[in-house]
Amino acid sequence: MSAPAMPEKVAGIMPRFEKFGLRHYLICLKGVVLRECLRFLHQRERFISSLVRPLIWLFIFAAGFRQVLGVSIIPPYKTYVLYEVYITPGLCGMILLFSGMQSSLSMVYDREMGNMRTLLVSPFPRWFLLVSKMLAGVAVSIAQVYAFLIVAWFWGVKAPPLGYLMVLPALFLSGMMLCALGMLLSSMIKQLENFAGIMNFVIFPGYFASPALYPLWRIQEASPLLYKICLANPFTYAVELIRFAFYGQVDWLSLGVVAGCTLLFLAAAIIAYDPSRGLMTRKQDTGGNA
Amino acid sequence: MQHVRTSGPRDEVAALDVAGVSHSYGPKRALNDVSFSIAPATFTVLLGLNGAGKTTLFSLISHLYDTRRGSIRIFGHDVSRASGEALRRVGIVFQARTLDLDLSVHQNLSYHASLHGIGGREARQRIAALLDTVDMQGRQHDKARSLSGGQMRRIEIARALLHRPSLLLLDEATVGLDIQSRAGILATIRKLVETEGIGVLWATHLIDEVEDGDHAVVLRQGDLVAKGKVADVVRASGAGSIRDAFSKLSRIEPAGSAEISP
Numbered sequence: 001m002s003a004p005a006m007p008e009k010v011a012g013i014m015p016r017f018e019k020f021g022l023r024h025y026l027i028c029l030k031g032v033v034l035r036e037c038l039r040f041l042h043q044r045e046r047f048i049s050s051l052v053r054p055l056i057w058l059f060i061f062a063a064g065f066r067q068v069l070g071v072s073i074i075p076p077y078k079t080y081v082l083y084e085v086y087i088t089p090g091l092c093g094m095i096l097l098f099s100g101m102q103s104s105l106s107m108v109y110d111r112e113m114g115n116m117r118t119l120l121v122s123p124f125p126r127w128f129l130l131v132s133k134m135l136a137g138v139a140v141s142i143a144q145v146y147a148f149l150i151v152a153w154f155w156g157v158k159a160p161p162l163g164y165l166m167v168l169p170a171l172f173l174s175g176m177m178l179c180a181l182g183m184l185l186s187s188m189i190k191q192l193e194n195f196a197g198i199m200n201f202v203i204f205p206g207y208f209a210s211p212a213l214y215p216l217w218r219i220q221e222a223s224p225l226l227y228k229i230c231l232a233n234p235f236t237y238a239v240e241l242i243r244f245a246f247y248g249q250v251d252w253l254s255l256g257v258v259a260g261c262t263l264l265f266l267a268a269a270i271i272a273y274d275p276s277r278g279l280m281t282r283k284q285d286t287g288g289n290a
Numbered sequence: 291m292q293h294v295r296t297s298g299p300r301d302e303v304a305a306l307d308v309a310g311v312s313h314s315y316g317p318k319r320a321l322n323d324v325s326f327s328i329a330p331a332t333f334t335v336l337l338g339l340n341g342a343g344k345t346t347l348f349s350l351i352s353h354l355y356d357t358r359r360g361s362i363r364i365f366g367h368d369v370s371r372a373s374g375e376a377l378r379r380v381g382i383v384f385q386a387r388t389l390d391l392d393l394s395v396h397q398n399l400s401y402h403a404s405l406h407g408i409g410g411r412e413a414r415q416r417i418a419a420l421l422d423t424v425d426m427q428g429r430q431h432d433k434a435r436s437l438s439g440g441q442m443r444r445i446e447i448a449r450a451l452l453h454r455p456s457l458l459l460l461d462e463a464t465v466g467l468d469i470q471s472r473a474g475i476l477a478t479i480r481k482l483v484e485t486e487g488i489g490v491l492w493a494t495h496l497i498d499e500v501e502d503g504d505h506a507v508v509l510r511q512g513d514l515v516a517k518g519k520v521a522d523v524v525r526a527s528g529a530g531s532i533r534d535a536f537s538k539l540s541r542i543e544p545a546g547s548a549e550i551s552p
Contacts, residue, residue, distance in 0.1 A: 024407025031404020042392040114386035122405035123377040
């Protein structure tokens with residue numbers, strides 16, 4: 001067996017390494033994003049289910065409830081819109097929500113299977129690795145949203161042409177917030193089996209207590225308490241940010257809340273994954289015997 | 291602090307310096323005031339039964355856990371304070387399999403290269419050379435899932451060497467492998483020590499992997515009970531062989547420390 005030459009290495013002398021520059025950081029980011037995309041492509045079932053879920057809501061739920069749920073003219077809409085059109089931004093949010101939680105599931109899986117260790121022992125700063133992982137998750141989420149929007153377009157649910165471009169920053173920011181939340185949750189989940197709790201306590205309440213399926217004014221009429229819960233739900237603002245962006249508008253309150261929550265969740269996740277301060281230290285769940 | 295072995299007359303920096311390290315999981319003490327250091331270009335065996343604290347020590351060295359008591363330095367870089375500089379100099383093969391089974395061998399290795407800021411042609415060249423080193427040439431497009439346990443280990447060793455570390459940590463790297471695979475992997479690692487000057491810390495509980503010329507660190511229930519050249523450890527323990535010495539030193543009942551200093 002031949003061995004590769006290692007010119008910098010001489011036994012007994014401290015090895016020298018080139019200082020990491022922007023190029024190295026970009027290589028690392030590209031590698032993490034590429035891996036996430038490859039994993040997604042290799043898991044066809046995940047892609048199909050991520051597409052089927054919102055389409056069921058669009059094709060079946062929205063068609064069935066079109067006559068039951070009237071939507072009055074509320075911003076950003078200037079005319080009456082079909083119920084399918086109303087719930088499309090919410091379904092985009094749903095894809096981001098599920099995808100963000102899925103990426104947290106994959107982090108728990110990676111931690112249980114040991115793959116997480118290869119990421120965490122990289123010499124790059126821990127915060128950078130986690131942000132890279134988050135960006136990778138967002139890239140995959142956005143690809144799923146656009147796949148859904150293409151199918152919806154053929155179904156007759158069409159936004160203004162420019163809206164498909166304008167919505168991209170809103171999808172990115174909302175995806176970041178939900179991936180950061182997923183990452184924070186993944187640091188708290190000790191075993192993969194506990195992930196079902198995320199479905200019951202995060203995804204479903206987050207989705208239904210939001211304007212994804214019905215406007216907030218209708219919720220306020222039905223239950224003032226639920227309305228207050230909706231207002232406290234960050235996902236509410238993600239949906240509204242996406243809805244306004246489809247029509248080339250910025251809902252500044254939503255933008256502020258989503259940006260603020262992204263920073264908050266991300267900071268908490270970085271602390272949680274910091275070996276000296278975080279939850280990882282308390283739980284010691286990186287595997288091994290002792 | 292003395293090295294387990296110094297490899298030359300120069301006053302050189304230790305490849306790994308563990309000083310007064312203790313670690314607990316809640317009330318359970320996993321490591322108790324462990325101190326040793328290893329010189330570059332040496333093969334050091336970390337011996338201990340299951341639960342002795344080997345994996346905890348590896349997790350501390352690789353900064354998966356923070357060192358709360360004591361200090362760990364890799365080529366002079368403190369793992370807690372300068373983790374990036376320290377981790378650039380160390381390659382790690384974990385006890386659990388850590389390849390992504392859905393990806394190909396090349397994709398797994400490329401991913402690791404990117405985690406060390408190595409990309410493009412340089413990464414491809416290093417991958418090709420290292421697959422040759424671990425006798426896995428021609429397998430780069432195979433899915434990791436299709437490899438045997440021994441082949442996966444070889445790929446993990448190639449991965450640990452991709453960023454050209456000066457210290458290699460292997461945690462029970464041969465567990466679950468057949469005799470031939472174990473011998474092949476061990477021979478590859480020993481050759482790296484000779485030809486590349488890499489310092490190796492080889493954690494195992496398989497005593498037949500130890501050779502007379504090696505250096506040994508023996509852990510028992512979190513305590514360091516012996517360190518030094520294998521021959522010195524055997525002599526100090528009063529046993530006739532390293533197998534007997536390990537059995538004696540690993541007994542659960544209280545026993546005197548057989549600490550050896552060169």
